[in-house]
Amino acid sequence: MHASEYATRLDPLDFFFGRGGADEDLAPPVVERTGSTGTDLVIKGLAKSFGQKQVLHGIDLRVPAGQFLAVIGKSGCGKSTLLRLLAGLETPTAGTIALGDGNAGRSATRIMFQEPRLLPWARVVENVEVGLLDTDSRAERRERALAMLAEVGLEDRQGEWPSILSGGQRQRVALARALASRPQLMALDEPLGALDALTRIEMQNLLERIWLQQRFTAILVTHDVGEALALADRLVLIEEGAITLDLAVPLPRPRRRGSPELARLEGEVLDRLFDGQSKH
Amino acid sequence: MTLARLTRGNAIGWAVPILLIPLWELLARTGQIAPSVLPAPSAVLEAGWRLMLTGQLPENIWVSSLRAFTGFAIGGGIGFALGLANGLSALSQRLTDTTLQMIRNIPHLALIPLVILWFGIDEEAKLFLVALGVFFPIYINTLHGIRTVDPHLIEMGRIYGMSPITLFWRVILPGALPSIFVGLRYALGIMWLTLIVAETISASSGLGYMAMQAREFLLVDVVVLAIIIYALLGKMADAIARLLERLSLQWHPAFQTH
Numbered sequence: 451m452h453a454s455e456y457a458t459r460l461d462p463l464d465f466f467f468g469r470g471g472a473d474e475d476l477a478p479p480v481v482e483r484t485g486s487t488g489t490d491l492v493i494k495g496l497a498k499s500f501g502q503k504q505v506l507h508g509i510d511l512r513v514p515a516g517q518f519l520a521v522i523g524k525s526g527c528g529k530s531t532l533l534r535l536l537a538g539l540e541t542p543t544a545g546t547i548a549l550g551d552g553n554a555g556r557s558a559t560r561i562m563f564q565e566p567r568l569l570p571w572a573r574v575v576e577n578v579e580v581g582l583l584d585t586d587s588r589a590e591r592r593e594r595a596l597a598m599l600a601e602v603g604l605e606d607r608q609g610e611w612p613s614i615l616s617g618g619q620r621q622r623v624a625l626a627r628a629l630a631s632r633p634q635l636m637a638l639d640e641p642l643g644a645l646d647a648l649t650r651i652e653m654q655n656l657l658e659r660i661w662l663q664q665r666f667t668a669i670l671v672t673h674d675v676g677e678a679l680a681l682a683d684r685l686v687l688i689e690e691g692a693i694t695l696d697l698a699v700p701l702p703r704p705r706r707r708g709s710p711e712l713a714r715l716e717g718e719v720l721d722r723l724f725d726g727q728s729k730h
Numbered sequence: 731m732t733l734a735r736l737t738r739g740n741a742i743g744w745a746v747p748i749l750l751i752p753l754w755e756l757l758a759r760t761g762q763i764a765p766s767v768l769p770a771p772s773a774v775l776e777a778g779w780r781l782m783l784t785g786q787l788p789e790n791i792w793v794s795s796l797r798a799f800t801g802f803a804i805g806g807g808i809g810f811a812l813g814l815a816n817g818l819s820a821l822s823q824r825l826t827d828t829t830l831q832m833i834r835n836i837p838h839l840a841l842i843p844l845v846i847l848w849f850g851i852d853e854e855a856k857l858f859l860v861a862l863g864v865f866f867p868i869y870i871n872t873l874h875g876i877r878t879v880d881p882h883l884i885e886m887g888r889i890y891g892m893s894p895i896t897l898f899w900r901v902i903l904p905g906a907l908p909s910i911f912v913g914l915r916y917a918l919g920i921m922w923l924t925l926i927v928a929e930t931i932s933a934s935s936g937l938g939y940m941a942m943q944a945r946e947f948l949l950v951d952v953v954v955l956a957i958i959i960y961a962l963l964g965k966m967a968d969a970i971a972r973l974l975e976r977l978s979l980q981w982h983p984a985f986q987t988h
Binding site for chain 1: 882883885886887889890891892896900901904905907979980981982983986
């Protein structure tokens with residue numbers, strides 16, 4: 451690893467006192483909800499530059515509570531940066547991001563990545579407990595972690611090391627960890643990108659089922675238009691750092707893969723994405 | 731690698747030394763090897779028994795082990811602390827790493843004349859050399875281990891609101907552990923090597939001193955005995971380190987029993 455990268459990652463002040471102000475956000479406890487609901491998300495004039503390069507230009511987006519929004523775009527369009535901004539991993543150059551009631555704690559937002567990012571030295575259930583650090587009681591942590599594991603169908607694997615699980619199972623553990631604290635906003639950065647086609651469909655169904663139960667606000671970044679249409683209520687296309695298409699997907703659930711409506715919508719979006727090049 | 735294969739590998743590993751002993755005995759008994767060059771294993775064992783009865787052998791093993799592990803604790807402790815500090819803090823690294831890299835390039839045994847001038851042939855001299863010898867493998871591998879912890883996991887820990895202390899205990903230290911163990915095992919080897927050299931050159935007790943005394947009186951059996959004890963002590967230290975490694979790295983695919 452390059453030395454300067456190190457310096458930014460583990461600067462002493464940073465390491466011991468946390469990144470400017472971020473730690474204060476940790477203080478508020480998770481809001482306990484029965485039948486958790488999502489949060490409104492309002493993004494205004496959001497811009498982000500890395501040095502000279504402007505990645506996002508003034509994004510305006512309002513996502514109502516409980517909506518499943520898919521963000522698609524070609525690689526490098528800024529969609530992942532948008533998600534990292536939402537998760538607080540980057541600070542905006544300009545603009546604001548506001549969550550519904552304004553006093554949501556940091557554990558109100560969770561992010562899931564393409565890699566599961568499980569701790570290899572912690573058992574499956576301990577990995578899920580990482581999502582419950584705000585819960586003080588050890589017994590309660592364990593109980594809720596096990597309940598979450600049951601939700602994703604991995605209760606019987608609770609004592610395993612992550613290294614012996616399959617890719618899809620690891621991603622399910624990561625999902626359980628992200629959902630354990632009942633987040634109001636779930637940011638998904640191509641979480642199914644590394645899975646094989648069949649496992650992907652299984653995971654999409656699981657994700658949809660849990661979302662229907664918990665009704666968190668979901669932002670899914672993907673480059674798979676089919677996946678976006680199968681899951682989302684609404685689809686946003688980002689091109690060169692700006693939203694160029696905002697499309698409602700008013701199809702009833704459960705959606706049948708390969709249905710004519712889905713195929714038609716997918717064709718439309720792909721045409722838009724390639725600017726008509728794919729038309730014959 | 732499975733545990734069964736590991737233990738079987740160990741058993742096979744002992745076969746060669748154990749088979750060599752009767753061969754050596756045979757060659758010595760039949761006069762193929764002169765007793766003044768290499769006495770028979772039975773003679774070495776007898777010398778061991780003799781010294782055991784006079785109390786010289788346990789006394790010397792105790793003195794040497796105490797030196798070895800005290801020096802190891804001092805040097806290893808400082809190396810570990812500096813490795814942590816420099817791995818976690820860019821400032822600390824900028825401040826000390828260049829100096830440490832310069833010192834590292836001096837073979838520590840080259841300091842023996844200077845160390846004798848400073849400390850005479852007392853305990854401090856041996857402890858200093860052992861500590862210096864074990865410092866670098868521990869320092870470098872701790873630093874390397876911390877630096878190579880997956881940054882994705884550290885980011886994950888931050889997202890999930892781990893405090894710096896939690897992050898250290900749950901992500902950074904376990905991630906660095908495999909590398910720290912490499913340093914530990916390497917340092918144990920250097921520990922014995924340094925101590926033997928130091929005791930052989932300047933000491934008034936210990937295994938190295940015992941061997942040197944025996945040389946003066948042409949007691950080849952005692953010299954060979956000392957060498958074999960070094961081999962056993964070294965092997966024992968390594969075995970303990972491997973056991974610790976296996977216990978604390980159960981999660982690692984290389985150590986799993988499945």
